[in-house]
Amino acid sequence: MAFRYGEFHDGPDPLAPPYDVRAALDEMGDAILSGSTPVHALRDLLKRGLPGAQERRGLDDMLREVRRRRRDLRESGRLDGTLERARALLDKAIGQERAELFPDPSDDARMREAGLDALPDDTASAIQELSTYDWRSAAARQTFQELRDLLRREVLDSQFRGLRDALADPDPEAMERVRQMMADLNDMLAKDAQGEHTQEDFDAFMGKYGDLFPEKPRNLDELVDILARRAAATQRMLASMTPRQREELAGLINQTLEQTGLSDEMRRLGEALYARRPDLAWNAPERMTGDEPLSMGDAVTALEELADLSQLESALRQDYPGARLDDIDEAAVRRALGRSAVDDLEGLKRIERELEEQGYLLRRRGKLELTPKAVRRLGETALRRVFSSLDAGRRGDHDQHDAGSAGELTGSSRPWRFGDEQPIDVVRTLVNGVRSGGVTTGERVGVRLSVDDFEVAETERRSAAAVCLLVDLSYSMALRGTWAAAKQTALALQALVASKFPQDAVQIIGFSNYARVLQPDELAGLDWDMVQGTNLHHALLIAGRHLDRHPDFEPVVLVVTDGEPTAHLMRNGRSAFEWPPSRETLELTLAEVDKMSRRRATINVFMLAADERLKEFVDEVARRNGGRVFSPSAERLGEYVVSDFLRLRRAR
Numbered sequence: 001m002a003f004r005y006g007e008f009h010d011g012p013d014p015l016a017p018p019y020d021v022r023a024a025l026d027e028m029g030d031a032i033l034s035g036s037t038p039v040h041a042l043r044d045l046l047k048r049g050l051p052g053a054q055e056r057r058g059l060d061d062m063l064r065e066v067r068r069r070r071r072d073l074r075e076s077g078r079l080d081g082t083l084e085r086a087r088a089l090l091d092k093a094i095g096q097e098r099a100e101l102f103p104d105p106s107d108d109a110r111m112r113e114a115g116l117d118a119l120p121d122d123t124a125s126a127i128q129e130l131s132t133y134d135w136r137s138a139a140a141r142q143t144f145q146e147l148r149d150l151l152r153r154e155v156l157d158s159q160f161r162g163l164r165d166a167l168a169d170p171d172p173e174a175m176e177r178v179r180q181m182m183a184d185l186n187d188m189l190a191k192d193a194q195g196e197h198t199q200e201d202f203d204a205f206m207g208k209y210g211d212l213f214p215e216k217p218r219n220l221d222e223l224v225d226i227l228a229r230r231a232a233a234t235q236r237m238l239a240s241m242t243p244r245q246r247e248e249l250a251g252l253i254n255q256t257l258e259q260t261g262l263s264d265e266m267r268r269l270g271e272a273l274y275a276r277r278p279d280l281a282w283n284a285p286e287r288m289t290g291d292e293p294l295s296m297g298d299a300v301t302a303l304e305e306l307a308d309l310s311q312l313e314s315a316l317r318q319d320y321p322g323a324r325l326d327d328i329d330e331a332a333v334r335r336a337l338g339r340s341a342v343d344d345l346e347g348l349k350r351i352e353r354e355l356e357e358q359g360y361l362l363r364r365r366g367k368l369e370l371t372p373k374a375v376r377r378l379g380e381t382a383l384r385r386v387f388s389s390l391d392a393g394r395r396g397d398h399d400q401h402d403a404g405s406a407g408e409l410t411g412s413s414r415p416w417r418f419g420d421e422q423p424i425d426v427v428r429t430l431v432n433g434v435r436s437g438g439v440t441t442g443e444r445v446g447v448r449l450s451v452d453d454f455e456v457a458e459t460e461r462r463s464a465a466a467v468c469l470l471v472d473l474s475y476s477m478a479l480r481g482t483w484a485a486a487k488q489t490a491l492a493l494q495a496l497v498a499s500k501f502p503q504d505a506v507q508i509i510g511f512s513n514y515a516r517v518l519q520p521d522e523l524a525g526l527d528w529d530m531v532q533g534t535n536l537h538h539a540l541l542i543a544g545r546h547l548d549r550h551p552d553f554e555p556v557v558l559v560v561t562d563g564e565p566t567a568h569l570m571r572n573g574r575s576a577f578e579w580p581p582s583r584e585t586l587e588l589t590l591a592e593v594d595k596m597s598r599r600r601a602t603i604n605v606f607m608l609a610a611d612e613r614l615k616e617f618v619d620e621v622a623r624r625n626g627g628r629v630f631s632p633s634a635e636r637l638g639e640y641v642v643s644d645f646l647r648l649r650r651a652r
Contacts, residue, residue, distance in 0.1 A: 021354040022377070024050055029378045038361070038370050043318065046325065046348050056347035063316045065337055070309045073302050074289055079237055080245050081293030082154050086147060086252065087123050093130075093143040094119070100137035112136070124251025127151075131259070148259070155256040157297035158234045160212060160227070175260060181209045182265040189272045192220055228277035231270055233304035237296075240285040240303070249296075281307060308332050325349045375520055379495030416454035428455045466553035467506040467645070468543035468601075469493055472561040474512045474534050477608075485637040486560050486608075492642055493558075494520050505553060507546045511539035513567055513575045533567035533577040537585065540592035541569065547599050555601030557627075558641055562608040564617040565589045580613070593621050603627040606640060 027050060031041035049058025094116055101109040115133075119126045127147070135141035156178065188205055191197045202220050210216070217223040238246050257263040274282065286303055288294075294302065314320075315328040325348060334342050355361040360374040370378070413425040432453035433439075440446045471486050490508050497506040508518045513533030536559070547555045567577040568585040578585065596603055604627045605618045618629045632640040 021351070021358050021360065024351045024355065025360050025374060025377060032370075032378060042352065042355075042361075046318070046351065049344075050347070050351065056351075057341070057344040059316050059318060059348070062333070062337060062341055062344070063313060065341075066309050066313050066316060069336060070306060070313070073306050073309070074287065076302055077288065077290040077292035077294035077299070079240055079288050079294060079299045079303075080249075081299065082151075082296035083123060083245060083249055083252075084293050085295070086127070086151060089143055089147040089150065090123060090126060090130075093135075093140045093147065096140035096143060097135060097137045100140065109136075122251065123248045124255060127252065128255055131255075148256075151252055151256045152260055154296040155253050156260075156262075158230070158237075158253075158300040160230070177209075178212075179261055179265065181212060182262060182269060184209070186265055186268045186272065188220065189224075189269075189276075193272075224273065224276050227269070228273040228280060229304055229307065230300060231273050232277070232280040232282045233300045233307060235282045236284055236286055236303050236307070237299050239283045240288065281310075305336070309336055312336055325352065372520060375491070376495065376498070379491040379520075380499070413455040413457050415452070416456050422456040425455045425457045429453055464503040464505070464550075464553045465501065465556050466547050466550040467493075467497060467504055467556045468546055468558070469506070469508045469641070470515075470536070470539045470543060470557070470559045470561075471508065471510050471518075472512070472534060472563070472608075473510040474563065475531065476534075476563050489560065489637050489641050490518070493645060496642055496645070505546070505550050507543070509539050509542050511535050513577060514569075515539035515542050517542060532579070533575060534561065534563045534565055535567040535569065535575055536561065536565040537568040537589040537592055538575070540589065540596065544592065544595055544599070547596075547601055555596075555599055556645065557596060557601045557603045558645065559603060559605045560608065560637065560641065561605070562614070563611065564614045586617070590620065590624065593624055597625045604630065606630045606632060606637060608632075608637065 024045060027045050027048075028038070028041040031044055032038060036044070045058075047059045049061060050056045098113065098116065101112055119129060130144060135144065152175075184205060188197060188201055191201065197220060199219060202223075206213070206217075213223070213226070215222075215226050217226055238250060241249065254263070257266050286306055288299075288302070312329065312332045315332075318325075318327075325345070328345060330342050330345060333345055352361070355374075356363070359371055360377075362369050362371050413428050416424070429449065430447055432455065433447040433449045436450065436453060440448055469490060471490055477486060494506060494508065497504045508520075509515055510518050511534065513531045513535055515535055515538035539559075543557055547553075547557075564581055565585050566579045566581050567575050568588045570576050576582075576585070593603060603621060603625045605621060607614060607618055607629060608631075610631070621627065622629050630640050
């Protein structure tokens, strides 16, 4: 067997590396960490496209190209080109006839001239009257026949793309074949309406008339779609003309169909197509602003493409309820923007599909949510951003990869066990390989290692900590633009504890009018609460319960807020709000601060606003508890919180 190899065409490279969905998640993460929800982040990613090695054009790029194509089509020409050409040929034929009659002094010549003078101004009516006229001039007769051939080709081409070329020569057999094709087509549609049509019937039809359909439809539904869109475009062309132009062209169309014996079949076809595709814009006018006159077939083609582009534009905008990428017709994208756009669209569809299949996104009750796997990756991204902004020389809190997660190195080692994250002891591992007979000789000397040879460096056990991060979710956080930074900080702290301090028990508590524990997998999709109230009292109550559940752990309490407490939890479990803060709210909140002090828990407050009442309150908290007060900018909140947590852990 012989094989030939060459450049691959018509599609994406089959040898390209597999799709890296993590790049898409990281792009979404930028928006999520800035305060967006997963749904809006995915939508923005699909509109923007994916840069880098997996570069794909986004929906916005395609939308701009579609709008440019629509503008170019509207400026491509006028719709009355066929009328203009028909009128020119009619005037030419009449002029040639007059030139033939002028030298003749007979009464018959004068009578003919009077008849020509009495022709109606309407082009269709004039052609109708001249259809039975006995031309004296052979040149005029030829010109009039050219006019009728033109109309026959244009009218049929407006309904069936490609018939204009098939009927270039006035061949009676070709015209009869068109009549038979339309009769067979209507019969096939009638059988389909009765549920009797089969694919074999369609294949036989295409085997007989396939050359008349350059689109090469594969089944009856595709053929109906092609013909219905073109018939609707013809109706839109008529609706887009002036009343006089519409009347003249409609008259020419009806005359031509009557003369060719296709009137009844065309009427049956039009009714069948409208019944099957009433959703098309059959009578919606379209404005064409070009100067070049278009033939009837070209005008219908332009309007057909404009309708496709209009529907495609609506689908690409994705601004209607329940919008999905599957709503975008790939065939319309291919027709309008080419094969490369289809590949880009498929790449965008793969983003959402792969995010779900690889376990990063989950649809629950119709809502898009991030999975714990995705939240962990976003937390790692947030943590990397925080570490990248830390001053390693001043704080010493840089991202360290050469130490185990359990504590400082002790100098001893032990055999590796599955799941160990401690660093490999390279020297002892190689010694074990040599002792077990793993030395290889030959051109190059080496050591062959088995799993049993590996040892890891032991680390001393760190004391565990019970960590509470209290994050303000009140409406003012969004108004001041600090909510995104607070969410990113929570994700970063969660990732830090999970990766470097797995023995710690961390709890993130959000508080507005009420407080609630935030699970790690809901952090990324978390949004601020449009309610009144900053119930730090309730948040401290929940944090105290967390510390009490871990009495042997070192307590760490961090509070991120932009306002003084304005709400507290009453005995009946309801929230009481009052602004300015009531005396009862402040007293109950400070009572919980005192309880934290008795638990030996230091409360460090990160103040995101310069409000005087907030300053007075946090100063009182610091005086009672001994904690510290920070006033970072929103951009540096994560850096301050993570750095302070690491300082506390080292101190413990």
